[in-house]
Amino acid sequence: MAVKIKDIAQRLNISVGTVSKGLNGASDISYEISQQILDTAIEMGYKPKKMLKDDNKKLCIFITNMDYKSKNDFGYDIVLGFKTHAIRENWKVYIEEVNHSFQKQNNYDKYMLYKGYRGAFFVGFALDDIWLQNLSKTSTPTVLLDNYIPKNFNVSYVGTDNFEAFDILVDYLVSIGHKKIGFFSANLDSVVAKERYEAFLKAMKNNDLEIDNNLISFGHYSIDSAKYHIPKIIEHKPTAILCGSDLMAYGAIKVCQDIGLNVPEDISILGFDDIDLCKKSNPTITTIKQNRLEIGKCAYISLEGIMRNVCINKTTLRPKLVKRKSVNKIIR
Amino acid sequence: MAVKIKDIAQRLNISVGTVSKGLNGASDISYEISQQILDTAIEMGYKPKKMLKDDNKKLCIFITNMDYKSKNDFGYDIVLGFKTHAIRENWKVYIEEVNHSFQKQNNYDKYMLYKGYRGAFFVGFALDDIWLQNLSKTSTPTVLLDNYIPKNFNVSYVGTDNFEAFDILVDYLVSIGHKKIGFFSANLDSVVAKERYEAFLKAMKNNDLEIDNNLISFGHYSIDSAKYHIPKIIEHKPTAILCGSDLMAYGAIKVCQDIGLNVPEDISILGFDDIDLCKKSNPTITTIKQNRLEIGKCAYISLEGIMRNVCINKTTLRPKLVKRKSVNKIIR
Numbered sequence: 001m002a003v004k005i006k007d008i009a010q011r012l013n014i015s016v017g018t019v020s021k022g023l024n025g026a027s028d029i030s031y032e033i034s035q036q037i038l039d040t041a042i043e044m045g046y047k048p049k050k051m052l053k054d055d056n057k058k059l060c061i062f063i064t065n066m067d068y069k070s071k072n073d074f075g076y077d078i079v080l081g082f083k084t085h086a087i088r089e090n091w092k093v094y095i096e097e098v099n100h101s102f103q104k105q106n107n108y109d110k111y112m113l114y115k116g117y118r119g120a121f122f123v124g125f126a127l128d129d130i131w132l133q134n135l136s137k138t139s140t141p142t143v144l145l146d147n148y149i150p151k152n153f154n155v156s157y158v159g160t161d162n163f164e165a166f167d168i169l170v171d172y173l174v175s176i177g178h179k180k181i182g183f184f185s186a187n188l189d190s191v192v193a194k195e196r197y198e199a200f201l202k203a204m205k206n207n208d209l210e211i212d213n214n215l216i217s218f219g220h221y222s223i224d225s226a227k228y229h230i231p232k233i234i235e236h237k238p239t240a241i242l243c244g245s246d247l248m249a250y251g252a253i254k255v256c257q258d259i260g261l262n263v264p265e266d267i268s269i270l271g272f273d274d275i276d277l278c279k280k281s282n283p284t285i286t287t288i289k290q291n292r293l294e295i296g297k298c299a300y301i302s303l304e305g306i307m308r309n310v311c312i313n314k315t316t317l318r319p320k321l322v323k324r325k326s327v328n329k330i331i332r
Numbered sequence: 333m334a335v336k337i338k339d340i341a342q343r344l345n346i347s348v349g350t351v352s353k354g355l356n357g358a359s360d361i362s363y364e365i366s367q368q369i370l371d372t373a374i375e376m377g378y379k380p381k382k383m384l385k386d387d388n389k390k391l392c393i394f395i396t397n398m399d400y401k402s403k404n405d406f407g408y409d410i411v412l413g414f415k416t417h418a419i420r421e422n423w424k425v426y427i428e429e430v431n432h433s434f435q436k437q438n439n440y441d442k443y444m445l446y447k448g449y450r451g452a453f454f455v456g457f458a459l460d461d462i463w464l465q466n467l468s469k470t471s472t473p474t475v476l477l478d479n480y481i482p483k484n485f486n487v488s489y490v491g492t493d494n495f496e497a498f499d500i501l502v503d504y505l506v507s508i509g510h511k512k513i514g515f516f517s518a519n520l521d522s523v524v525a526k527e528r529y530e531a532f533l534k535a536m537k538n539n540d541l542e543i544d545n546n547l548i549s550f551g552h553y554s555i556d557s558a559k560y561h562i563p564k565i566i567e568h569k570p571t572a573i574l575c576g577s578d579l580m581a582y583g584a585i586k587v588c589q590d591i592g593l594n595v596p597e598d599i600s601i602l603g604f605d606d607i608d609l610c611k612k613s614n615p616t617i618t619t620i621k622q623n624r625l626e627i628g629k630c631a632y633i634s635l636e637g638i639m640r641n642v643c644i645n646k647t648t649l650r651p652k653l654v655k656r657k658s659v660n661k662i663i664r
Contacts, residue, residue, distance in 0.1 A: 313493045
């Protein structure tokens, strides 16, 4: 029998009116009570009338700060990998773009409940996204790309192993004679940017290489960001620069060429992600392949696990070095 | 059509005799060539006659250093979780105990090929196990409990998140007034022992607590190990001791009681694993639950992923604090 508002009221020993307020997000009850009402509603399997009419097997991919609609976009394969796996098991998958103001206006758990989504995959979120900040207490099965929420059994992380990636990159550069290695990546306002920086430092240390702060600069995941940062790094004469994304590497190559340096003869430039641009760049870009189809698949597998109470905390995928033309051996 | 020895010979441009030697482990060809022959045989789907007769869907759980046959054994639920999931998808699951001399006598890839196992789950292996050492080059899909092999796409790690576990343990102790926290765990000859130690240090640091080496000691994952180590730690008056396993915690409680200390009134003792013994101990033991059924399930999910070329590197599960009677609040 379908759970009704009065059943939730009875369980919590509060009035039907309060439950109704909680479910509707009225502002005259406390956040804690509202959250408790939602948790209980979800736990008891309460479905709003709107949801009863819908098919019950619905998942949502929430995207922000990331393009995904055309084949060359970074998010395209991630979405595709998730969808193909979910659809095979009879889930309907919806995609919603959620900006800051949308997140501010809608409580995440409440939104999921009313939309009838049973779980979600977050793609492209940064630390300043409000929904991300609220996940430490969510009762909704949620998988995050490249973001980590401690201690909540309903949330899981999926991403490429950044530590192994930078081990591979630095080991490779060292094996062909590089020692003065620069690092140009994004500001440390996301979990993934922080982790890649930490991973770079660790890999340098593992190879007994000196970390020179003059060779390190933080910008944005964009082509243009290189214009400001790369000249500063180049002044201090690195033989190679590891970039936090392929867009940054592409920009870095352009800036080097504008200054009159040949890539890879004068300086080696490496990317991260393996987007299509790597093959179109001149020279083509040596990079770390993130298998984005697999990331999407793993996100679905983790989400499915959480929904069956298998509390997967983190799933990381193997990074793969893709060698192209933007790297040269150092001749001594 | 079934792949024959001569097909492998043709592909590698070597003689049928050499391929046969490689497959049979003859000692008069080099390890590299033998490995290349095996890799090619596996890649081409070669099946020895023996294997053709068998059902083709076979997986193996290799166990060493761990009991698993009775319900109270640590390995029981791990094996069960793996088996129930694998059997559901029509795999036959075999279990083999492999000691050091067996590992020395049998090349892992060769053994898998001849037994017709398509993938394996390693349980209980330590750094001195030969098969573990050889995994960096294996072409056989393999999942490891609590052990990590870098950079090989065919190998995956599964285990409980030790860093989150020690965050939870230390945060909990700090929240009830403990500051002088001891650590009694196993020798650092396994990946999991190393990681738990690192996790302890990190959690102490996160809480701005002093790390006192007098309060740290390394023994074995056994009850008896406490006899030697706990008196040394106790001399330096910790208010709580975090143990690397429940057996160690059980032993620690006994030693404290023999010395005349009351647990938890005089000292708090915490375990790790949540085996049945925790409930039988007096006092019952506060510990971290490793959900061993889920570990087994995740191991199967990862193995299945690798066999489908989804290169899952690591899967970690959420640890859960189980509060019992072996911990007291510090009254100030």
